[in-house]
Structure formats: structure tokens, C-alpha cells
Amino acid sequence: MTEPDHEAQPLIQDGRIEAGLESSSLPTAQDRPELLEAPRSSWYLFVLTLGMSGLQIVWSVQHSSGSPYLLSLGMSKAMLAFVWIAGPLTGTIVQPYIGARSDNCRIAWGKRKPFMALGGVVLVCCLLTLAWVREIVGGTLSLFGVDAQSDGVRTTVLVVATLLMYCQDFAINTIQAATRAFIVDNAPAHQQESANAWASRHNGAGNIFGYVLGGMDLPKTFPALGNTQFKGLSVIASVFLAVTLSLSCAYIQEKDPRFEPLTSTRPGLPSLFRSIIDSVHGLSSRIRRIYLIQVPAWFAWFSFLFYATTYIGQLYVNPILDQHPDLPEEDVNKIWEDATRIGTLALLVNAIVSFAASIILPHLVVPSGQTSLSPHHQQPPYPPSSHSRSWSRPHSRFLHIPTIRGLTLRRTWLLSHFLFALCMFSTFLISTPAQASIMTGIIGISWAITSWAPWALLAMEIARHPAAGRTYPEATAATAQRPASPIKRPSPNQAGIILGLHNVAISFPQILSSAVSSLIFRALQKPRAEPWDTSTGWVMRLGGCAAVLAGLLTVGLPESKENLS
Numbered sequence: 001m002t003e004p005d006h007e008a009q010p011l012i013q014d015g016r017i018e019a020g021l022e023s024s025s026l027p028t029a030q031d032r033p034e035l036l037e038a039p040r041s042s043w044y045l046f047v048l049t050l051g052m053s054g055l056q057i058v059w060s061v062q063h064s065s066g067s068p069y070l071l072s073l074g075m076s077k078a079m080l081a082f083v084w085i086a087g088p089l090t091g092t093i094v095q096p097y098i099g100a101r102s103d104n105c106r107i108a109w110g111k112r113k114p115f116m117a118l119g120g121v122v123l124v125c126c127l128l129t130l131a132w133v134r135e136i137v138g139g140t141l142s143l144f145g146v147d148a149q150s151d152g153v154r155t156t157v158l159v160v161a162t163l164l165m166y167c168q169d170f171a172i173n174t175i176q177a178a179t180r181a182f183i184v185d186n187a188p189a190h191q192q193e194s195a196n197a198w199a200s201r202h203n204g205a206g207n208i209f210g211y212v213l214g215g216m217d218l219p220k221t222f223p224a225l226g227n228t229q230f231k232g233l234s235v236i237a238s239v240f241l242a243v244t245l246s247l248s249c250a251y252i253q254e255k256d257p258r259f260e261p262l263t264s265t266r267p268g269l270p271s272l273f274r275s276i277i278d279s280v281h282g283l284s285s286r287i288r289r290i291y292l293i294q295v296p297a298w299f300a301w302f303s304f305l306f307y308a309t310t311y312i313g314q315l316y317v318n319p320i321l322d323q324h325p326d327l328p329e330e331d332v333n334k335i336w337e338d339a340t341r342i343g344t345l346a347l348l349v350n351a352i353v354s355f356a357a358s359i360i361l362p363h364l365v366v367p368s369g370q371t372s373l374s375p376h377h378q379q380p381p382y383p384p385s386s387h388s389r390s391w392s393r394p395h396s397r398f399l400h401i402p403t404i405r406g407l408t409l410r411r412t413w414l415l416s417h418f419l420f421a422l423c424m425f426s427t428f429l430i431s432t433p434a435q436a437s438i439m440t441g442i443i444g445i446s447w448a449i450t451s452w453a454p455w456a457l458l459a460m461e462i463a464r465h466p467a468a469g470r471t472y473p474e475a476t477a478a479t480a481q482r483p484a485s486p487i488k489r490p491s492p493n494q495a496g497i498i499l500g501l502h503n504v505a506i507s508f509p510q511i512l513s514s515a516v517s518s519l520i521f522r523a524l525q526k527p528r529a530e531p532w533d534t535s536t537g538w539v540m541r542l543g544g545c546a547a548v549l550a551g552l553l554t555v556g557l558p559e560s561k562e563n564l565s
Helices: 042-048 051-072 077-084 086-103 113-131 133-142 151-186 189-215 229-251 269-282 285-323 329-364 409-428 433-450 453-464 473-478 495-524 535-555
Strands: none
Touching (some): 042 151, 042 189, 042 229, 051 113, 051 189, 051 229, 077 086, 077 151, 086 151, 086 269, 113 133, 113 151, 151 189, 151 453, 151 495, 189 229, 189 329, 285 329, 285 433, 285 453, 285 495, 285 535, 409 453, 409 535, 453 495
16 A cells, blocks of 8 residues: 655645645756756765764763763762753754754855854864863962862862853754754755765764774873873864864855845844744644654663663673672772773674664665656766766665665664664563673664664755745735735755754653653662662663654654655
């Protein structure tokens, strides 16, 4: 049975359709050949998405080494929880704002590059300042005669470090919002799936590199980078971020946005948020369904991303603490340090599997870019060039990986939810760190798909419908008086606001997941020196239930007719 084709439905409802106009009046590739863009090479897509690798290295440094560093400054665990909520909190607020601002940016350099550059500068400054915060704050206050070892200085260091973490997350979300829209703007519609596959590969490579760096003794290997591990990591991550963002901005030429109409004609925050609310109300059912799927999916992912190391470490310490009760605190700390390294090694395995999956899976999935074109436009009407060697499946001529018939991107995403849920429910049976590490590695497959599929589905929707975001009040008003006629008007690209709202669907459930996890920990958690703490396992099983819900919701996400045929 063929499902309804929602590919023709605009992302944000067009006023002409509401006015009763025929959808056939919308421009098509046959009417406007410029809508069918020339294909881009794999090299172009690689550089287009390169900024994601630098950003992922920063994130992996923050994720793997941020907590130990903040604790070394004297921050309590309660304060640490307040700091880590900054990521999803700023993601919920910042990305829709930055997305809308970039949609309205009319600088000749481009709409997205100014935000990528500004976010990169702020992030590098915050990262390096945080790494040397103790020296900077202590040195500054010592100029006023304050003792660097006083309680006031230590408190000031913690306050400044907390502010820097929030500013850092603000900058990370600014870069991510702009870079994701940058990819949508500059990759052809039929290559959005491939472009986002490249972004997933960069994410995987950045994760691997970040975890490898975290396992090195940087003060001993590269003493010039600083006398602590976090300083060395911050310097290297800052350099990679600056280089990757610079290469993307220098190589990729954005269209001049000065000739595009504004999505919001009145400046100021009230008008901006009004346009965001209007965009929410006008989203198509297909985009709404993707957002809805992401809510339970990321409720589930939060439990794994933030507690996997603790879960694996608990399995390691259980038999040791059971056989040696009443150990001194120093020995308990040493055991947990070993457990943390084992958990980090499992995450490295996860990152390697995810990277491999991000390379292989796009070749197995039926490429939507090829099937979405009409029969009259199966091959782009352009002469062969360096950009047309790889327009959908990069490197397939080298890997020779066969496509699995019927395995669409939507079905791949569906299977990833149930695979993740199965791994979470396997915690009922897992009893050793080795078993948990295998489970963590398998989850790398789901993570590769999660980092690719929803972004690609959204990007294809945005790129295929240049009418997205247009409203035609004149047509609506005229309907009651005379037959409506097409009103031609340039349409702005609202990729920024659509992807920003998508990030709200990702970030907000993480806040909820954090709150629910806290309740479970409060009810079930045991002291650190006691074995057989099952609280983390139950948090992950709850995430498995949320993943099942995400899978059931994905069943209702329609396929295009081309993919079903």
C-alpha cells in the first residue's frame, strides 16, 4: 500500500494553498530549471561540513574532561549539575534565536558565516580562559592585594568558571545552528542526504580524536601547551576549531543574501520571537512529525550519553567493593579512577563503531536524492565536471557496497530506535564491563544514524521546497472578492529557524530526562563505597522505553512515493 506523498507539501504552509489555489501553480524544476542545482563533488561536501569536526572535538573535550577539571577547581557535585544543564538549556533558547537572526542576516559575506565566525571566536576565548581561569582570576585579584589562596578568590574562580561554561555553550549552539543551516543552504536538494552523512562522519572523527587526546598524558607529551591535561586539550581543540571553520568559510561561497527579502521586517526581540511563533504554527505535518520523534529519542539518548561511563564503572567496582568492604576513601577513589578509564575506553569503541557506520550506512540506504527527482529529471542536465563525479554516493566507486533495496533513510532511522532500545533493555542481562563495552559499541550504529538521518530528512525537506516560509496575505484577502491569481514573490530561506526549532525538540527533552534521572538516583542510589548500585541501570532502561516510543512514532512518518516504488 502506497502512503500519501507529503513531499509536495511545503514546510511552512503557503498562503496561496490556504487561499484555494492549485498546487500546480507552484514553481517546479520544469518551470524553473535553476531549481535543479548542479551536483557537488565529495570534496565540496567534505569542506562544507568540515566545521562539524572541530565543533565535535570541543564537545568531546568538554564532555570527557570538563567534570574532572571543574571538580579540581573545588566545585561541588550539586553545582556541577547546575553547570551541565547549560547545554540543553542554552540549546533550547539559543538555536531558534540564532536561526531566526541568521535567516534575516543581509551581510554580503553571507547569512551563516558571520555567526559561524563570531561563535568560533567566542568559543575559543571561553575555552582558553576557562583552562587558565585560576591563574587569570588569581592574578587579577592579586593586583588589588587579595591573597590568591583566599576563600574569596576560590569562590570567584568558581563563579567565573560557571559563567564561562554558559558562554561556551552559548557559542557552541551558535556555531551549530549556523553550520547546520550553512549545510542546507549550500548543498543541492538531491545531495542533502549525502551532505549530512558527511557531517555525521566529521562528528565521528572528532569524537575519536577527542577521546584519543583525552587518553594521552598531554603535559608530559606536549609541555608547551600547559601544565594540566585540560589546558592541553583546550589549546588543541581551539586550534582545530579555528582551522576547520576557517576552511569552510573560505572555500564555500554563500549566495549574496542582500537581494533576499527579510523574514521579519521589524527589528527587535518581540518581532523576532513573533516570527518564531508564527513559524511554529505554520510548520508542515511532516516537519512536526520529525520534531515529535526527536522528543522521546533524545530523552533516551541523554540517559546514555551522560551516564554510560558511570554505568560501566559501576559494573567494574561491584565485585571489588563486594570482596573488600570498608576500604579507605583513598582506595575507593583509586578504584573509581580505574573504572572511569574503562568507561572512557568503551566510549572510544563507541566512537570508532559510529565512525565506521557513518561511512558504510549511506551506501546501504537507498539514496533519496536520486529517487526524489521526477522521471524527466533523473540525470541533472549539466555537462560532466569535477563537481558531477559524485552527486549522491561519495566513494561508492571505491567501496562497491550494494544498496539494500527498500532500505530508505526513514526505515533506517526507525530501526536505529529499536536497536538502541534493545541495547538499553540488555542491561537486565549485562553483568561485566566487557559485556557493557560490547553493548556500548553496538550503540555506535544507532548514534551514527541519529547524527545523520533526522538532519538529512529535514534538510531535504527545506532544500526541496523553496516556497517554504512564504505567506501571501494579498491572495488570502483577494479570495473573497475575485478568483485568486498567483502572486510571485521572492521567498526567504528559513533553514535557520526550522533547524533551530528542531534543536528545541532535541534539547528540551534532555532537561526533562535530567530531572527524571535525578528522582531515580534519589530513590535508588547507594553511597559510592557500596557495591551493586542499580540506579544508573534503571535510568538507562527508562531511556529504552522512550526509544521504543520514538520508534513507534517513526512508523507514522510517511515515505515519499519515489522511495516506496
